[in-house]
Amino acid sequence: MEKLRIQGGRPLHGHIPISGAKNASLPMLAAALLTAEPVRVSNVPRLRDVHTMLAVLQSLGASAAFCGDNEVLVRSNSINNLKAPYELVKTMRASFLVLGPLLARFQFVEVSLPGGCAIGTRPIDQHLKALSALGATIELKEGYVTAQIDGRLRGSLIDMDIATVTGTQNALMAATLADGESTIVNAAREPEIVALANMLIDMGADIKGAGTDVIHVAGKESLHGCTATLMPDRIEAGTFLIAGAATRGCITINGGCHDLLDAPIAKLRQSGAEVSFDGDYIQIDTHGKQPQAVDIRTATYPGIPTDLQAQFLALNCVARGTSRVTETIFENRFMHVPELARLGASIESDGTTATIRGVPQLHGANIMATDLRASSCLVIGGLVAEGETIVDRVYHLDRGYEHIEAKLTAVGADIHRFNEQ
Numbered sequence: 001m002e003k004l005r006i007q008g009g010r011p012l013h014g015h016i017p018i019s020g021a022k023n024a025s026l027p028m029l030a031a032a033l034l035t036a037e038p039v040r041v042s043n044v045p046r047l048r049d050v051h052t053m054l055a056v057l058q059s060l061g062a063s064a065a066f067c068g069d070n071e072v073l074v075r076s077n078s079i080n081n082l083k084a085p086y087e088l089v090k091t092m093r094a095s096f097l098v099l100g101p102l103l104a105r106f107q108f109v110e111v112s113l114p115g116g117c118a119i120g121t122r123p124i125d126q127h128l129k130a131l132s133a134l135g136a137t138i139e140l141k142e143g144y145v146t147a148q149i150d151g152r153l154r155g156s157l158i159d160m161d162i163a164t165v166t167g168t169q170n171a172l173m174a175a176t177l178a179d180g181e182s183t184i185v186n187a188a189r190e191p192e193i194v195a196l197a198n199m200l201i202d203m204g205a206d207i208k209g210a211g212t213d214v215i216h217v218a219g220k221e222s223l224h225g226c227t228a229t230l231m232p233d234r235i236e237a238g239t240f241l242i243a244g245a246a247t248r249g250c251i252t253i254n255g256g257c258h259d260l261l262d263a264p265i266a267k268l269r270q271s272g273a274e275v276s277f278d279g280d281y282i283q284i285d286t287h288g289k290q291p292q293a294v295d296i297r298t299a300t301y302p303g304i305p306t307d308l309q310a311q312f313l314a315l316n317c318v319a320r321g322t323s324r325v326t327e328t329i330f331e332n333r334f335m336h337v338p339e340l341a342r343l344g345a346s347i348e349s350d351g352t353t354a355t356i357r358g359v360p361q362l363h364g365a366n367i368m369a370t371d372l373r374a375s376s377c378l379v380i381g382g383l384v385a386e387g388e389t390i391v392d393r394v395y396h397l398d399r400g401y402e403h404i405e406a407k408l409t410a411v412g413a414d415i416h417r418f419n420e421q
């Protein structure tokens, strides 16, 4: 099992490049199923989740692979299987994003139910509601969802009960090939939905309103190929900015996504850090001072993303004062709390809200990652803790952070990966 060894207590100083956005790449790669023509996506990070999505596309008969350092080419002109297997879907829930495109293009699809994960039950009822609204017949049998329709999907009102990110993406992709107009109400507004919509428009789709809670789609009979460039990963960017604040350092990141990080940057400024922009760059400078504790309440975009909750909680562990972190999106997203306590953090959690009393110092220990964003929070914990921290199960980290040791080493961290049975 791969682990990370971190000698903490060193402020981070220097420049960190931000990779392409994992949560934009997955729906955009799935969208390639909507056309028989080639789709190229550049700035794609080499992450476990991206490799899993490529494997899912290959299992359907598409050719899908990296054709350059960070460029992916997908050709869906030879789809010969409309069943996404449990073995792959269980390793990555986002595989469920093939549902909408396959149904829209082939009028039939069978996808394994994704099941829950560490952070929650992760239901998919809204995805199915959207496809039913477009005229599909949905059946749940033996752990699989089967969706089918005679002829094209039919444009319709899709009224989402919850603003679900991938639910909106499945609905949007399906509606692009439906017969007639569709309106998605209570759509999620995340930037990754805008990125998907822009790619679909480049493929010939007629979409208006992406990024708001009402999206209009005029269905087309077919879409053509395109070449897209992935937006920067705002969650990776936020993670490193928080790491700079927690270690009392000064780091610069580039990726041009500061306009997507208004809420997290406001919180970092509230913690006492100086955050400045220069074109494509964001700099955070703590001037070596201990951060001030900040209350956090996660929300859908443009609020504080749930994917930065754990990282902010780690910052509060070594901040001045007491803070409260409230998770409003997922029901079990505090598994990093007991691990941070092993480093000496003082945290009480009732499952929805954690109360953190900042301490001047954490101390290294053996800790274990439980999910993707918790793992980055534990790395931040190790970076600020005096002494040696060993983070176990770093395969979680590799799902969403490209070259994380190299990026952190370049700004002064003492962090190494090793294998231990």
Ligand code: EPZ
Binding pocket: 023, 026, 094, 120, 121, 122, 123, 124, 125, 126, 127, 128, 162, 163, 164, 165, 166, 167, 188, 306, 307, 329, 330, 331, 372, 373, 400
């Ligand atoms: C996306 O997951 C992201 N994943 C998650 O990032 C992110 O945490 C989440 O959005 C929220 O921003 C990808 O984009 C691949 P949701 P998603 O559907 O779409 C409930 C990471 O760390 N819900 O917006 O699965 C659900 O239970 C990952 O990169 C239903 O009730 O999240 C949750 O409470 C983790 N029924 C809320 O909606 C449904 O049909 C939001 O979930 C769908 C969702």
